[in-house]
Amino acid sequence: MLPIEDKRENPSTVYDAPHLKGVKVRSLSSLIVADIAIVGGGFVGISAALKAAESGRSVVLLEGHKIGWGSAARNAGQVSAHSSKLEPDAVVRTYGEVYGPRMNAAGASAPELVLGLADRYGFDVSPVRGGIVTGAHWRGTADKLRNRAAFWQDAGADVVWLDRAALADVVGSNFYYGGVLDRRAIAINPLAFIYGLAAAAVRAGVQIFQESPVVGFEQQGNEWLVRTAGGAVRARKVIMGTNAYTGDLWPGLKETFVPVRGYQIWTKPLPEATRGTVMRGISAMLDTRRLLTGMRLHPDGRLQFSGGIGFGAERTPDFKASFERVRQILPQLTELEVEGWWSGWVTRGIADGWRLHELAPGLTTAIGCNGRGVAMGVVMGQALADYACGIPASDLVLPFSKPQRVSGMQVHRPVGALVQRYFGWKDRRELQQEQSFRRRDLRSAG
Numbered sequence: 025m026l027p028i029e030d031k032r033e034n035p036s037t038v039y040d041a042p043h044l045k046g047v048k049v050r051s052l053s054s055l056i057v058a059d060i061a062i063v064g065g066g067f068v069g070i071s072a073a074l075k076a077a078e079s080g081r082s083v084v085l086l087e088g089h090k091i092g093w094g095s096a097a098r099n100a101g102q103v104s105a106h107s108s109k110l111e112p113d114a115v116v117r118t119y120g121e122v123y124g125p126r127m128n129a130a131g132a133s134a135p136e137l138v139l140g141l142a143d144r145y146g147f148d149v150s151p152v153r154g155g156i157v158t159g160a161h162w163r164g165t166a167d168k169l170r171n172r173a174a175f176w177q178d179a180g181a182d183v184v185w186l187d188r189a190a191l192a193d194v195v196g197s198n199f200y201y202g203g204v205l206d207r208r209a210i211a212i213n214p215l216a217f218i219y220g221l222a223a224a225a226v227r228a229g230v231q232i233f234q235e236s237p238v239v240g241f242e243q244q245g246n247e248w249l250v251r252t253a254g255g256a257v258r259a260r261k262v263i264m265g266t267n268a269y270t271g272d273l274w275p276g277l278k279e280t281f282v283p284v285r286g287y288q289i290w291t292k293p294l295p296e297a298t299r300g301t302v303m304r305g306i307s308a309m310l311d312t313r314r315l316l317t318g319m320r321l322h323p324d325g326r327l328q329f330s331g332g333i334g335f336g337a338e339r340t341p342d343f344k345a346s347f348e349r350v351r352q353i354l355p356q357l358t359e360l361e362v363e364g365w366w367s368g369w370v371t372r373g374i375a376d377g378w379r380l381h382e383l384a385p386g387l388t389t390a391i392g393c394n395g396r397g398v399a400m401g402v403v404m405g406q407a408l409a410d411y412a413c414g415i416p417a418s419d420l421v422l423p424f425s426k427p428q429r430v431s432g433m434q435v436h437r438p439v440g441a442l443v444q445r446y447f448g449w450k451d452r453r454e455l456q457q458e459q460s461f462r463r464r465d466l467r468s469a470g
């Protein structure tokens with residue numbers, strides 16, 4: 025199955041947001057002429073629409089479901105001060121001396137970007153400040169995190185390496201060897217963020233049509249006809265912001281990444297006695313294990329954490345295994361009770377980060393985000409809007425690159441499942457090694 029074939033309703037998640045005000049649910053039923061047509065109502069699409077409309081262009085945005093149906097409202101709400109999962113020095117190696125620093129600068133100001141937009145357009149994303157911790161699950165990953173802290177400290181950022189004791193004070197257990205606390209990062213309500221941006225886009229003049237899946241593009245001279253089942257938009261420029269939910273709209277595009285389903289689980293509020301013992305004063309935490317691990321504590325005491333990954337149809341996550349993973353880190357959480365769960369898709373790709381493509385003259389896309397899309401999706405959408413409005417490609421945060429197919433896509437599910445098992449084995453082995461290092465440290469200290 026393709027991600028776009030998931031059930032049509034928006035998911036029920038831990039995020040409450042006021043009703044999406046000012047954005048009518050209407051589907052396209054006529055031919056409209058605009059400067060720019062946008063496909064997808066996630067962070068990329070909505071931000072591109074808002075920026076282009078504010079630059080004086082007429083914009084029509086077509087969302088196949090309802091705003092927030094894609095990963096925009098299915099994510100963990102962590103806004104790290106990084107442009108991708110790559111370490112900042114690897115960002116420079118991957119994107120080069122010109123674009124690497126631009127990507128790092130965009131990542132570094134991502135939390136400010138989100139808060140600035142909320143402030144500017146007058147909506148509340150319920151930010152949880154204090155920073156995001158990345159714990160080293162064994163000492164083999166400590167250098168990577170120390171280097172990360174040093175890189176950002178050199179740039180004057182508030183990012184610190186914490187040894188085991190200092191980290192234990194913050195996290196609430198001594199599970200980790202040590203870790204990095206990036207005090208710039210925040211956690212937000214992503215549903216409120218996408219709703220706030222969509223409402224701002226409508227106020228700026230964007231025409232949003234929901235329940236309007238785009239079924240095809242047709243080039244007519246120097247214009248594009250963007251067709252839905254009930255109507256069409258004729259525009260000089262087209263921006264696609266469909267990321268992991270990219271279907272067959274553009275030949276080969278969905279073969280440029282491996283879609284991975286990520287699950288999120290949230291619990292009933294933790295008992296008062298234990299609530300104050302975990303994640304003190306921080307926004308969220310992650311760690312260096314290969315298998316997705318992330319947690320955040322909401323101000324009302326509900327714990328939200330990753331519930332594993334999958335490659336096919338949505339299934340109820342394995343709560344027992346997920347609780348065990350949480351208790352491995354925070355053993356004091358003996359009373360965990362599930363309140364709900366949901367899932368959404370991310371992309372795993374070749375460079376494992378955002379890519380910009382000009383698929384044909386006037387038709388662009390930003391794609392390939394693997395879990396750093398809340399703020400960076402906005403950055404990418406704004407970049408595509410700038411380009412559509414005449415800013416030269418060389419001024420953008422990333423260059424346009426040629427789409428590259430991932431080889432072996434036909435077998436990505438069984439291979440993905442095998443890789444997942446291997447990663448789990450590696451993570452367990454490293455944790456065991458860390459235990460034996462600790463016993464050796466104790467013996468030599470005693």
Ligand SMILES: Cc1cc2nc3c(=O)[nH]c(=O)nc-3n(C[C@H](O)[C@H](O)[C@H](O)COP(=O)(O)OP(=O)(O)OC[C@H]3O[C@@H](n4cnc5c(N)ncnc54)[C@H](O)[C@@H]3O)c2cc1C
Pocket residue numbers: 028063064065066067068069086087088089090092093094095096097098099100101102103104236237238239265266267268269270271273286287288367368369370390393394395396397398399400401
């Ligand atoms: C479980 C999970 C946890 C995550 N956690 C984080 C996190 O903590 N921090 C972070 O920064 N990122 C996180 N992410 C990633 C982040 O949510 C995504 O990178 C981001 O939402 C991508 O934005 P987008 O606009 O490109 O795509 P999306 O938000 O997915 O939007 C794409 C939209 O395109 C629409 N669409 C597709 N095809 C068509 C068509 N033919 N016609 C019309 N519309 C179409 C879809 O309906 C969808 O609404 C997470 C993602 C998941 C799934």
